[in-house]
Amino acid sequence: MTTRVVVLGAGFGGLELATTVALSGDVEVTLIDQAEGFVFGFSKLDVMFGKADRDQVLHRYAEMVNPEVRFVNAEITAIDPVERRVETSAGRFDADVLVVALGADLDPSATPGLVEGGHEFYTVAGAFAAADALREFPGGRVVVAVTSTPFKCPPAPSETALLTYEYLTSRGLPCDLTLVMPLSTPIPPSPDASIEVLAAFEERGIDFLPETLVRSLDPTRKVASLSDGSELPYDLFLGVPQHRVPPVVAESGLAVDGWIPVDPLTLETSYPQVYAVGDVTSVGTPKAGVFAEGQAAVVAARILESISGGSGRTEYDGRGVCYLEFGGDQVAKVDVTFVAGQRPVGELIGPSASLASDKITFGRDRIRRWFGH
């Protein structure tokens, strides 16, 4: 009997899951997403800092060559986890196994003044608009800041600070940079990586404000209000907006305290044959593509194990390898492992120029595997 696997969301997790599960002949895989295409999170920084064109970083779903995956370009409007049924703008889909990989939505309007007085660089549109703002910026005081927790890719604000410094100083523009972060160090699971990043900040005169959030902006006075009650003036504000589950997930009843709880070893939700992977969950790993991908691989293996008659044996190990941009074509790698109930550990490799090309290969390999070209 053919198993119907319906994957909600064709991001990092959904693409990996659909591609892997489709390798088995006994499944019918339907992958649903409303977007025009997939953009790697790190490609947003490439566009912002003039290293790539907008068109180059958008991998259009219409160009996906994978006959084993039925891709449906539609908005998911309702999820019934009990019946394993979803409603979409392209009709209803029933699943034997349902996988929710809908990511985290971003809400810039939740931070007063951010839309009017600053730029967020986490959405595709926001990063592209920030690229224009940076191109026209004559130099001055730049604040890179996080507005709430949790947030995707915890190293990204540090990378953004370093890349902004490189971008402005290489153009001979004045640059007075402050990074506002809720974390105590740039990369908490890896003290070595944090030391390296803090040294890079010091070398460039970047002020690091740890354990702090930006609560609001006053666009008229051009000041950011911080969680400790103080104010920070800026000429250019680059912010990480508030994150939340997509509304369709909130309405489905799957989320508890904001995110979908899952078994950290199996990624099962509390509903039979309903899994969730990636940013939409509260699994305990950071919200990053490499973790979404690792979780998707585990769910794919478990689905295939159960189709072949056994019970799922593969378990999630919480490991991910993240790249870290230092600017000047220098990239480091942090190999981190998050295990429930244990302190996360992370090892730093690099930075080096060879890891910069490693990162390009990482992206290309995935596009080849997921999109077939």
Ligand SMILES: Cc1cc2nc3c(=O)[nH]c(=O)nc-3n(C[C@H](O)[C@H](O)[C@H](O)COP(=O)(O)OP(=O)(O)OC[C@H]3O[C@@H](n4cnc5c(N)ncnc54)[C@H](O)[C@@H]3O)c2cc1C
């Ligand atoms: C600036 C920046 C840099 C980053 N750098 C890195 C990095 O170097 N390494 C790394 O691992 N991660 C990085 N990330 C994080 C990474 O992009 C995300 O964590 C990752 O994409 C999460 O994968 P996901 O599958 O959970 O969700 P996503 O990849 O966000 O996919 C969710 C999908 O669901 C779709 N969707 C949502 N709601 C609906 C709906 N109602 N109907 C239909 N479709 C819907 C969306 O269109 C989207 O395609 C970065 C992020 C940013 C913003």
